[in-house]
């Protein structure tokens with residue numbers, strides 16, 4: 001028998017303990033605002049993938065579209 005894998009309610013990635021992963025919450029355990037999550041992703045992509053700011057923004061929005069907590073806002077921003 002398999003337990004249902006636990007997933008972050010905000011970004012839908014697997015987590016060990018719910019309801020949210022560490023990437024999606026602030027120090028107090030609150031889910032990040034759209035802008036805060038976007039900024040975190042952008043910074044991550046610039047630092048780890050060496051992307052320029054515009055490319056990082058574009059890819060961050062593409063990632064956010066897949067995340068339940070921010071998908072509507074991400075879609076709106078992408079136009």
Ligand SMILES: [Zn+2]
Nearest residue numbers: 008011021024
């Ligand atoms: Zn998450």
